[in-house]
Amino acid sequence: MTETLVSYSLVAVYSAMGIYTLAFVLFAVDLARRSATSPAGRPAATAEAHASASGTTSGTTSGTASGTTRVLERASDAAAFVSHKGPRYLRAALGLMVLAWLLHVAAVVLRGVAAGRVPWANMFEFALTATAIIVGVFLATQFWQDLRFLGVFISGFTLVALGVGTTNFYVDVVPLPPALQSVWLVIHVFVATLGTGFFALGAGLSIAQLLKARRDAGGLQRLGFLDTLPSAEKLENSAYRLTVIGFVFWTFTLIAGAIWAERAWGRYWGWDTKEVWTFIIWTLFAGYIHARATRGWRGSRSAWLAIIGFSAVVFNFTIVNLFFKGLHAYSGL
Amino acid sequence: MDLSRPSDHIDSADPQAIVQPTLGVVGYLRFFWRQLTSMRTALFLLLLLAIAAIPGSLVPQVSSDPNGVIQYRQNSPGVAAVLDALQVFTTYTSVWFSAIYLLLFVSLIGCVIPRAKHHFDALRARPPRTPARLSRLEGFTTRKSSADAAAIVESAQLLLRREGYRTELYSSAGLAPDGSVATPAAATQAAATQAAAPQAAAPDSVSAERGYARETGNLVFHAALIGVLVAVGIGGGFGYSGQRVIVEGEAFSNSLANYDSFNPGRFFAPSALEPYSIALDSFEPVYEQANLSALGQAVDYTAAVTTTTQGTAPQAAQIKVNEPLSIGQMQVYLLGNGYAPVVTVRDPSGTVVFSQPTACLPQDGNLTSICIIKVPDGLDEQIGMRGFLYPTAVTLATGALTSNFPDLLNPTLTLEVYTGDLGLDDGTASSAYVINTDSLTQIAGREADAATLALTIGDSIELPNGLGSVELSAIPRFVSLDVHHDPSQLWVLIFSALVVAGLLTSLFIPRRRVWVKVVSNEDGTNTVEYAGLARGEDPGLEAAVAAIADKHSQDEPIRLHS
Numbered sequence: 001m002t003e004t005l006v007s008y009s010l011v012a013v014y015s016a017m018g019i020y021t022l023a024f025v026l027f028a029v030d031l032a033r034r035s036a037t038s039p040a041g042r043p044a045a046t047a048e049a050h051a052s053a054s055g056t057t058s059g060t061t062s063g064t065a066s067g068t069t070r071v072l073e074r075a076s077d078a079a080a081f082v083s084h085k086g087p088r089y090l091r092a093a094l095g096l097m098v099l100a101w102l103l104h105v106a107a108v109v110l111r112g113v114a115a116g117r118v119p120w121a122n123m124f125e126f127a128l129t130a131t132a133i134i135v136g137v138f139l140a141t142q143f144w145q146d147l148r149f150l151g152v153f154i155s156g157f158t159l160v161a162l163g164v165g166t167t168n169f170y171v172d173v174v175p176l177p178p179a180l181q182s183v184w185l186v187i188h189v190f191v192a193t194l195g196t197g198f199f200a201l202g203a204g205l206s207i208a209q210l211l212k213a214r215r216d217a218g219g220l221q222r223l224g225f226l227d228t229l230p231s232a233e234k235l236e237n238s239a240y241r242l243t244v245i246g247f248v249f250w251t252f253t254l255i256a257g258a259i260w261a262e263r264a265w266g267r268y269w270g271w272d273t274k275e276v277w278t279f280i281i282w283t284l285f286a287g288y289i290h291a292r293a294t295r296g297w298r299g300s301r302s303a304w305l306a307i308i309g310f311s312a313v314v315f316n317f318t319i320v321n322l323f324f325k326g327l328h329a330y331s332g333l
Numbered sequence: 334m335d336l337s338r339p340s341d342h343i344d345s346a347d348p349q350a351i352v353q354p355t356l357g358v359v360g361y362l363r364f365f366w367r368q369l370t371s372m373r374t375a376l377f378l379l380l381l382l383a384i385a386a387i388p389g390s391l392v393p394q395v396s397s398d399p400n401g402v403i404q405y406r407q408n409s410p411g412v413a414a415v416l417d418a419l420q421v422f423t424t425y426t427s428v429w430f431s432a433i434y435l436l437l438f439v440s441l442i443g444c445v446i447p448r449a450k451h452h453f454d455a456l457r458a459r460p461p462r463t464p465a466r467l468s469r470l471e472g473f474t475t476r477k478s479s480a481d482a483a484a485i486v487e488s489a490q491l492l493l494r495r496e497g498y499r500t501e502l503y504s505s506a507g508l509a510p511d512g513s514v515a516t517p518a519a520a521t522q523a524a525a526t527q528a529a530a531p532q533a534a535a536p537d538s539v540s541a542e543r544g545y546a547r548e549t550g551n552l553v554f555h556a557a558l559i560g561v562l563v564a565v566g567i568g569g570g571f572g573y574s575g576q577r578v579i580v581e582g583e584a585f586s587n588s589l590a591n592y593d594s595f596n597p598g599r600f601f602a603p604s605a606l607e608p609y610s611i612a613l614d615s616f617e618p619v620y621e622q623a624n625l626s627a628l629g630q631a632v633d634y635t636a637a638v639t640t641t642t643q644g645t646a647p648q649a650a651q652i653k654v655n656e657p658l659s660i661g662q663m664q665v666y667l668l669g670n671g672y673a674p675v676v677t678v679r680d681p682s683g684t685v686v687f688s689q690p691t692a693c694l695p696q697d698g699n700l701t702s703i704c705i706i707k708v709p710d711g712l713d714e715q716i717g718m719r720g721f722l723y724p725t726a727v728t729l730a731t732g733a734l735t736s737n738f739p740d741l742l743n744p745t746l747t748l749e750v751y752t753g754d755l756g757l758d759d760g761t762a763s764s765a766y767v768i769n770t771d772s773l774t775q776i777a778g779r780e781a782d783a784a785t786l787a788l789t790i791g792d793s794i795e796l797p798n799g800l801g802s803v804e805l806s807a808i809p810r811f812v813s814l815d816v817h818h819d820p821s822q823l824w825v826l827i828f829s830a831l832v833v834a835g836l837l838t839s840l841f842i843p844r845r846r847v848w849v850k851v852v853s854n855e856d857g858t859n860t861v862e863y864a865g866l867a868r869g870e871d872p873g874l875e876a877a878v879a880a881i882a883d884k885h886s887q888d889e890p891i892r893l894h895s
Contacts, residue, residue, distance in 0.1 A: 002624075174627035178634050178654035237872065244840050251836055255829045264655050266574070266666035266815040268825065269565070270397050271425050276390040283383040287376055294372040295341045305380075324390060325401060 005114035006173055010166075012107035013128065017162050019100035020155050026093035027151035033089060034225035090148055097155060101139060104132045115173045120189050121180055122330055123321055127165030130193045130317075131158040137197035145238065149229055153204040164318075180330065184260035192253040196313055198246030199285075203310035205239035206303035213300050236303065240292055243306050247285045254278055265327060273326035277316040284309040337451035339371045339444060344869065369436070370443035378437040385433050389424030392416060396423070438562060445555045452548045459501040463538040463848045470848070470864035472878030476886045478859045482537050482851040485861055488888045489849040492881065493541040498847065502536035505850070538850035543843075547869060550838025557835055560828035568821035573597045573605070575816045580673045580690045581809040584612035584639075587663075587816070605818070607661045609642040614649075616670060616810045620739055629699055629738045636667050636812050652814070662818050669813040671695040671702055672722055674746055675806040678708050681799055686711025692811045693722050694766055699736040700724050704746065705768045707755050712801050715755045716776075717768050720748035720785070722808070746805050748786040749778030750796060776800075844868040847878060849885065861885070 108129050112119035120129045138154045141147050176185075212232040214220050229235065257278065262268040269275060288309055291302035321328070338345050356364060368374060393401025402422050406413040413422075420427035467473055478485055490500045575592035577585055585591045587609050619633035636652040640660055652658045658665040673690035680686050686708065693702035706718040725738035726745035734745060751773035776797045777783040783797040793804035846866040851859050863885075865878040 172626035174624060174630060175621050175632045177631060181633075182655045240870070241872065248833070248836055248840065251833055255826075255833065258829070259826070262822070263657065266657065266664065266668065266817050267819075268822065271389060271394055272397050273390045276386050280383045280386050280390075283379055283386070287379040287383065290372060290376045290379060293343050294376055295343050295345075296373075297376065298343055320390070325393070325398065327397075 002114045002173055005110050009107045009110035009114060012103045012110060013162065013166060016100045016103035016107060017159060017166075019096050019103065020159050020162070023093050023096035023100060024152060024155040024159060026089050026096065027148075027155060030087065030089040030093060031149065031152060031225040033087065034228045035223060090151075093151055094142070094148055097135065097151060098139060100155075101132070101135045104128075104135065108132050111173075117176055118186050118189070120193070121176055121185070122169070122171050122174075123317075124165050124169040124171055126189070126193070126317070127161050127169060130196055131161045131165075133193045134158060134197040134200045137194070137201060141201060141242070147201070147205070147238070149208065149225075150201065150204040153207065154200070157200065177330075179264050182260055182263065184256060184263070188253060188256040188260055191249050191256060195246045195249030195253055196317075198242050198249065199306075199310045199313055202239045202243035202246060203307050205235050205242065206306040209235035209239060209303050210300055210307075213303075232299075236299065239303065239306060243285065243288065243309075247282075247289065250278075250282055250285065254282055270327075272328060273320055273324040274316070274328035277312065277320050281309060281312045281316060284312055337447045339375075340367070341372045366443060369440050375437065375440050375444065378433060378440060382430075382433050382437060385430050386424070388421050389430075392421050392424070394422060394424060396425070434562075438559060441555055442559065445552060445559075448548070449552050449556075452545075452552060455548070456545055460499055460540040460542040460846065463503045463505065463540045463850055465505070467848055467850055467862045467864035470866055472875035473862070473864040474879060474882050475863070476861045476882055477854075478861055478886075479857075480859065482853065482859055483535065485851050485859060486536055486539055486849070489539045489861075489885055490541075492885050492888065493539060493847065493849070496543070496881065498541035498543040499545075500539050500541045503538050503540055504536045505538060537852075538848060540846070540848055542846045544845055544868070546838045547842045547844040548839070550835045550840075550842065552835070553831055554835030554839055557828045557831035561825055561832065564821040564824035564828055568598075568819040568825065570598045570600045571605075572817070572819040572821075573601045574818070576668075576813060577816065578692050578811050578813045579611070579613045580692065580811040581613050581615055583690075584610050586610035592816075607642070607663065609640060609660050609663075611660075611665065611814070612639045612641075612647075613637075613812060614639055616812050618670065618739070618810075629740075631739070634667060634670060636670075652812075662820070664817045666815040666817065667812055668815045669695075671700060671811055672724065672741075672744075672808050673811040674704060674722055674808045676706055676718075676746075676748075677804040677806045678712070678716075678801060679804070680712055680801045684711075686801070688806065690807075690809055690811070691765075697736075698739065700739040701736040703766075704748070705766055706748070707757065707765075707768065709755050709757050714752040714800065715757075716796070716800065717751045717753075717755050717770070717773060718748040718786075718803070719751070719768050719770070720746060722746050741808055744789055744808055746786075746788045746808075748788070748803065749781075750776050750783075750786065750803075752776055752800075840870075843871040843873060843877075845871055845874055845877065847881060849881070 108119050111125060111128065115121070115125075120126045135154060135158055138147070138150065208226075208229055209232050211220060211223065212226050212229055212235060215223060215226045216232060220226065230238075257275070258268040261270070261272075261275075284305060288302055288305040291297040291305050320326075321330075393405055395402050405416075405422075416422055420429070424430055464470065486502060490502065493500050573596060575595040577592050579585055587606050589595060589603055589606065614637045616634070616636045618631055618635075621627045621630045621632050624630075634654055638650050638652060638658070639647045640650055640658070641647045642660065650658050652665060652667045654667055657667075671693055672695075673692040675688065675690045677685055678687040687710075691704055691706050693704035695702045700722075701724075702722045704718070704720055704722050707715075708717070709715045721734070723734050723736040723743075723745045724740060725736050725742040726734050727737050727743075729735055734747065751768075751770055753773035755773075756769065775781040778785045781797070786794050786803060788794060788803070788805035790805055790808060793802050795802050845868060848862075848864050850862045852862060853859050861882075863878050863882040865874045867874045
C-alpha cells in the first residue's frame with residue numbers, strides 16, 4: 001500500500017516537473033516577446049528625459065523629435081500590454097503553472113498519506129513540500145497583483161529544487177525518529193517553509209528591481225522586457241511587503257523551533273549550526289527592514305540584502321543540512 | 334513626520350549642511366551618542382552580527398559539540414591555537430561577539446528611549462490642525478453636499494471615530510494652520526464661513542489620526558528584544574544543567590557529586606539543587622521491524638522511572654524524547670541510551686572481585702558499542718579490558734563481527750585484555766570511557782597468544798596466565814539523562830511572544846492621518862474635501878481615504894451628492 005502510494009506520488013512529481021518545464025519555457029518566451037515588442041523602449045515616465053539623452057549620446061535614434069514619438073508609441077504599447085490580461089503565452093504559462101502545481105500538491109499529499117505523517121521529515125520531502133508552498137504563494141499573490149513576470153524565476157527555481165531533490169536527496173518512506181515525533185514538526189517546519197515562499201518571491205522582485213534600476217540608469221540595453229515591468233520603486237514596495245510577511249513567519253519559526261528544542265533537547269537555544277543560520281537569516285532580514293528605513297539604503301542596497309537573505313535561506317537548507325555537523329541531522333542521507 | 338527617529342531615518346527631515354561649532358567634551362559625547370544611535374550604525378551592527386555568527390557554525394563549539402572541539406585540537410593543533418586565541422571555539426560568548434550585540438543593544442536602547450517619550454506625548458496629544466490645502470496630500474478627493482457645514486463635520490467626526498480614529502475639530506478661520514499668511518482663497522472662504530455662522534470659530538474640518546498601535550508595537554518589539562536578552566542572561570547565570578548516565582535498576586540522587594558532568598551558571602549555588610532521587614526501573618526502546626528501508630530504526634523510547642522527593646511517597650513516571658519529566662523546578666530529559674553489560678571478574682579461587690554494569694558508548698544505529706572495563710583491585714595484576722558489544726552479532730565475509738539490529742537478539746561481547754598499571758592510583762582524573770594501552774601488556778587479543786574473549790550472556794572464560802575468569806552476567810540498558818534548571822525560561826518565552834505581537838502591530842497596522850474639510854460654494858452648497866497622510870509604510874492609504882469619502886457621502890443625515 002505504502003509503496004503504491006509512494007510510486008503514485010513520484011509519478012505526480014515527475015509529471016509536475018514536465019509541466020513546470022513547459023511553463024518555464026512559455027514564461028521565458030513571454031519575456032522574450034516583451035523584449036521584441038519593445039526593443040529599446042522606455043517607460044513613459046522616463047521617455048522624455050531619455051530621448052533627449054539618447055539623442056546626444058547614442059546613435060540609435062536619428063533625431064530627438066522622432067525619437068520621442070517612437071518611444072512614446074512603444075510606451076503606450078507596453079501600457080496596453082500590461083493593462084490587458086496579457087498575451088496568450090503568458091496566460092498559457094500561468095495555466096500550466098496551476099496544472100503543475102495541482103499535480104505537485106497531489107504528490108505532496110500522496111507522500112504524506114503513504115508515510116502516515118506530515119510529508120516534510122527529510123530533505124527530499126522538505127524540498128518537495130517547500131517548492132509546492134513557494135509555487136502556492138506565487139499563485140496566491142497573483143490575486144493581489146500581477147507578478148506573472150516572476151514566473152520564470154519561480155518555475156526555474158522549483159524545477160532545480162525538485163530535480164536535485166528527486167535525484168540527490170531521495171529516500172524511501174521511513175518512520176519518524178523519536179526526536180521528530182512532536183506537534184512542533186508540523187508547526188515549526190511548515191511555517192519555516194511558508195516564510196521561505198515569501199522570501200523567494202521577495203528576492204525575485206528584488207532581482208527585478210535591481211535589473212530595472214540598472215536599465216533606468218541606461219544599462220541592460222538588450223533586456224527590453226524590463227520596460228513592461230512596474231517601476232523600480234513599485235517593485236521595491238511589493239518586494240518589501242512580501243518580505244516582511246516572510247520575516248514574521250521566520251520570527252515565529254525561530255521561536256517555535258526554540259520551544260521544540262527545549263522539549264526535545266533540553267535547551268531552547270544552543271547555537272547548533274542550524275540555529276546559527278536561522279539566526280543569521282533573521283538578522284539579515286532585520287537588517288533589510290532597517291535598511292529600507294535608512295536614508296541612503298532604500299533602493300538597490302536594501303534589495304541586495306533581500307537577495308542575500310534568501311540565498312542564506314537556500315544555503316541553510318542545502319549546505320548546512322548536508323555538510324555542517326549539528327543536531328538538525330534529518331536529511332535522511 | 335518626526336517620530337523622534339534617528340536623524341538618518343528615512344522619515345526624518347534631510348539634514349542641512351551645518352557648520353559645526355567646536356565641540357567640547359559633552360559635545361563629543363553627544364556626537365558619539367548620536368552616531369551610535371543612528372539608523373546606519375544599527376544597520377551596520379546588525380549585519381556585522383550576522384557575519385560574526387558565521388565562524389561559530391564552521392568550527393565546532395565547546396557548548397554544542399565539545400567532542401568536536403577535542404578532535405579539532407588533536408587534528409590541527411596549530412590552527413586550534415590561533416582559533417583559541419580568537420575565542421572561536423566559544424564564538425557566542427567571545428569578547429568580540431558580545432561586544433557587537435551589546436553595542437547593538439545600547440544603540441537600540443538609545444533609539445527606543447527618546448521614541449518612547451515622544452510616543453507617550455503623542456498618545457495624549459490631539460490630532461494636529463487641518464492643513465490649509467488638502468489637495469496637496471495623498472488620496473485627495475471631494476464630494477458635494479447640500480447639507481450645512483456643521484452637520485457634515487459632525488457626521489464626519491462620528492464616522493471617523495467609528496473607524497477607530499482619534500478626532501479633533503478645527504476651524505480654518507483666521508490663521509492658516511502652520512502660521513503662514515493665509516492664501517487669498519482660504520481667506521475668502523473663512524470670511525464666507527464667518528458670514529454664514531455668527532460664531533467666529535465654528536469648526537469646518539475634522540482632523541483625525543489612527544494607528545498609534547503601530548509605534549506602540551514597534552517600541553514593544555524592541556523593548557521585548559531587550560527583555561529576551563536580559564532573561565536569557567539571568568537564566569544562564571542562575572540556572573544549571575547536569576548529565577548523568579543511569580543503568581536499569583539503579584538510582585541517583587540530586588547532588589553535585591552524583592553528576593557525570595555539570596554546567597553551573599555563574600551565580601549557581603549548590604544549595605539550589607533540590608533534593609530528589611530518580612530510579613530507572615526500565616528502559617524500553619521500540620525498533621522498526623516491518624519497513625525494510627528503515628529496519629532497526631528507533632521509533633520510540635520510553636524510560637520508566639520512580640522519583641522520590643523529600644517527604645513524599647515514591648512516584649512512578651515516564652520520560653520520553655519530547656516529553657521531559659518535571660520535578661519541582663527541574664526538567665529531566667532523555668537524551669541517549671545504550672547497553673551496560675555486567676561483567677563479573679573472579680580470582681583463581683572463584684571469589685568475585687568485580688561485578689558491575691559498564692556503560693558502553695554506542696557507535697552506530699545498530700548500537701555496536703565500545704566498552705572499556707577497568708579492574709584495578711582483587712587480582713594479582715591490574716587488568717583493563719577494551720572491546721565491542723554487538724547486540725545482534727553477525728559475521729561479515731571478512732570474519733569480523735558487526736551488529737545488524739539494535740535490539741539484543743544475539744548479543745556478543747568481545748574483549749581484549751591488558752595487564753599493567755592502569756594509572757588510576759596517582760590521583761589524576763581519567764575518563765572512564767578511555768583507556769591508554771601504551772604502557773599495558775596485552776594478554777588476550779590480536780597481539781597476544783590468547784585470542785580475544787568473545788562472550789554471550791552466561792558465558793565465562795578463563796583469563797590467560799591463571800589470572801582468574803571473566804563472565805558476562807547480564808546486559809541491562811542505560812539512559813543518559815539531562816537535568817536542567819532555567820529560572821527565566823518562561824520569561825524568555827513571554828518576551829518572545831511580545832516580540833511577535835510587537836512585530837505584527839508595527840508592520841501591519843497603518844498609522845495615518847485623515848482630514849475632512851468643508852468648503853462652501855457660492856451657490857450655497859458645500860464641497861467636502863478628503864485627504865490623508867501616511868506615517869510610515871501605508872500602501873492602503875488612498876483606498877482608505879476613498880472608502881471614508883464613500884461611506885461619508887452615503888450617510889443619511891447629510892445626503893451628500895457627488
